[in-house]
Amino acid sequence: MSTKFVYADNAATTAMSAAAVEAMRPYMTENYGNPSSLYSVGRRARRGLDEARAKVAAAIGAEPDEIYFTGCGTESDNWALKGIAEAKAKKGKHIITSSIEHHAITHTLDYLKRKGYEVTYLKADSNGGIDLEELKSAIREDTILITVMMANNEIGTILPVKEIGAIAREHGITFHTDAVQAAGHIPIDVKDMNIDLLSISAHKFHGPKGVGALYIRRGVRVPQLLHGGGQERNQRSGTENVPGIVAMAAALEEAVKNLEENGKRVSAMRDRLIAAFKDIPYSRLTGDPVNRLPGIASFVFECVEGESLVLSLDAKGICASSGSACSSASLDPSHVLLAIGLPHEVAHGSLRLSITDTTTDEDIDYIIETLPPIVERLRGMSPLWEDRLNGRF
């Protein structure tokens, strides 16, 4: 086993930043009070909560009273979709989405379909982009919600959320975006981008796991998610995860403050990976070559299988992930890779390297020298590879 350790799976989760850890510590020790309590230790917790709300709001161009803290990005997505579906059921039951959403969206929509809602999936082009004209023509009298992610978690493509939001608003349709992979990595301004609801998750931007937020624009009505003690302005009861929330706010504030500088540096490292692996034959970049998240470099390598790549990289101390069937519980490769038109057999050979601001140039060097021999070794034992080289397919 290698002593080297390179974490290149930051789209799965990130390490907490020192600022986030420091911010949360007092809320586990001296400021442990319940924010709903009247005495000093409770008031200190309340103050921490209020400040966190203001910071999260500022980071996305929202007002503090438009921020609702949740337990994770998935909860935010579930609340937004089921909430709008219920609130608008009288107007209609039609929802529009993309073909490359996270399972937190697709499986929630599957649930709504079983409840009688109808869903239109916009086609993805080969880069993961969508056609705004197709969106316009998909809109119907009974369309109540458009939900399209801000940036894709597997292939890194950034979607034209502002334009989608403008179309939604023009038609009086509520617009939700899953910004879980985007927040803290690319600029977000909910007002400028015409967003009605937006989901984020702390652990994707160096905050803790188990905490997220849903932005709900003032004036958008969503039914209560949890009934109980009336926390989160009665919308999401349950004693607040104060340490987690405070840490999320600290992490997001820091990420947004350094967004431009980190974006440039991380993109440059990402582009080194892309340039290095472009020369491996029968491989290609997945996602938009330009309009993509700074930290995601995603590829397919024909005639090798993604889980084998991931295990081989792990043996060399590199953490990465794959959308291949074998790396998950299901036997289908990722729906995102199929949606961008990759055949099953090619989608099986996917690899995602996701880096962050703590990634170093040495880490990139190490990945660049380690991956090609692994691909070569696996191809050497792949019966598909000999067929490929002999031009049999």
Next chain:
Amino acid sequence: MYSEKVMDHFTNPRNVGELPDANAIGQVGNPVCGDIMKIYMRIEDGIIEKVSFKTFGCGAAIATSSMATELVKGKSVEEALKLTNQAVAEALDGLPPQKLHCSVLAEEGIRACIADYYKRNGIEPPFEIESCTGHCETCAKNGTEH
């Protein structure tokens, strides 16, 4: 999620590569499903003198190919035909449930290779080659067959 044995056979697969003097070759699986196994054998007087494999697939697919070839090496054809997917999985100290189809594929690969040996000698194989056993959801959905 994988046993140490699986990881060992994945990292250092036994009997990997083509066999230049093979007199039997069998291939099972489908690239759409994400795994293909090709088994090569040199069979002399009914004994598997040499065996090797090439596999496209996940860690379990490579490890089961490696283990299956180890288990049949030096055995008679009749003995090799008794190899079960359970035996392959057990020899690897178990497989995660969603990976059991890889051991099925290994068993089928061995049988397909021996069937090829029979055919080359003008004998109809005295056993059935199981095609897709329905373990693979992709196949079921796409209507394709192994």
